[in-house]
Amino acid sequence: MPDGYDRDRENCDPNERGRIFENGTYRYFRDRENGYIQQSRLHEVRNVGNVKFDKIREDPGRTFTIEDKSGRIEGKKDEKQLTVVRTLLERNEGHHHLLRSVDGETISSRAQKLIDGLTRDFPDRFTHQIISREDAREIWARGLEKEPSPQLELPGVGEQARLQKQRQREARQQAKEREERARVEREAEQARTREDNRDQAKPAVARELTDPAPKAKDVREREEAQAREMNDPGRSTVQKELLEIKREGRESQREDIAREIDITRGQEAPTRPAEPQRTREQEREIALARAIQERANARALAIENGLSREMMGILGLNSDGPPKMIDVDNARTRAEAERDRSIHQKRERSERQREGRHRGD
Incomplete structure (x- = not known):
């Protein structure tokens, strides 16, 4: 069940959560008074990767870094950071690292294994500090104090802006529908004209x-x-x-x-007199010639009707190589299925992103 800490952060995206929590710990733990500065420099580790920590303090011959985690610890980014921490501790005996996380927040099995290994192998230079959820709420409150105050909105202004955007969307949709109807009418008229020309x-x-x-x-x-x-x-x-x-x-x-x-x-x-018998090779060449002519006719007709290059590619009309039999209905069905699949994938990605913003840092 969500508690007070969850409710405090539910309307913030992951970037806001990380920034607010980092600013809160800076005040709560008096990091500035202890010599730490925020926005640390980039640590470049050869053959491993590059990483930045939330805070850093550099003394003669020693370096202290801090990483604050307000939510989950999981995924490639967090695992890479822990791997870089291990390399820094192995290569530099003067490096010390502090990881802060909130009690009850998810830590993946892979990340937990990396944390346990650092605690075991570097007990005097690596510390994992677990913050209680009550203290985390206090940290969050202090971090919010640094956030800019939201601008007050005049009554009705926001609603009018939303209505204006909705009207603009509806106007664009109506214009699109009118263009589509006009295109269909043009194509029908062109088809009637071609039919009349053949009849004449x-x-x-x-x-x-x-x-x-x-x-x-x-x-x-x-x-x-x-x-x-x-x-x-x-x-x-x-x-x-x-x-x-x-x-x-x-x-x-x-x-x-x-x-x-x-x-x-x-x-x-x-x-009609019987056609002369042809060899298989002659039949193949004649069929190829017919296919070339049919493709040329279809390409001219597509250009005349304003068919898009994408659809011409689907129908096989852009190629100059040996033509294949063109199944227009099948090509159109496959194109529509591909479009529906793409829309479905975009919706799934959007849903996952919304869930990530809800659960992430």
Whole structure:
């Protein structure tokens, strides 16, 4: 159960607790009158570490240090300090150290083992002084006397400031929601525009197919240009396959529309000729070419819609290496799960910090 000493310190963070207790012991034990000064110098110990003590007194050939602990003694920081104390006592016979702690406060098993070893090995130069909780309350009261007095707050001023901060937070949240709605509306409008453009492109292709006098010269010129590109010795196999895929895509679209026109006229739709058999290596290169083209199209669409670089990275659109199959839904699910996990970890760290401030020095 919390006692008076616990209640005295419950509204202070660890740094405040350590400062108030140190100032209180300085008065209670008359450390200044005994020659000690606060804010001691840094003790550098080779191969062990560096540490500062709360108080120090230096006499010719001798050094006296004091460390005041108002609460728990545990963790790497306290254990390192005790390890440094041992090294200083081993290397300097003129060094003396006093550790003060409060009765009933937790001392970890590792720290207690270090304290017991110092008491055993250096009985005349290491002292562990345990302060009763009643004396600790008196020390705390004396330390509070050195704290600056809190400024008085005019009635209603604090509440008005809190309300103003809350209104500002709500305004920022509303602005964020408006921006999100506007973004969704823009994306929807862009999607409708692209769909309209595709719908408008089909009649143009159909007119070209049904025109009794097609532009044969233009068709020949395009086919000749495509043939030159295909026969260019500087192009790789993948680039040539990509050109072939584009050509096949255009031809497939023309055949589909022509078939629809024939069906509309009551004619039997011609069957598409069987594709020539390809080797496994050819199939692999064609699949790779298709994947490259699909990634390029997806990257252009993402840039057009303002997709962030982070999300483009998740979808695999920032890489120029050999593309992999992209599962957008799975990538989005993993990104959301990672975001939720990060939020959960931040909450846990925040909770641990609050508990540390409640229990710490």
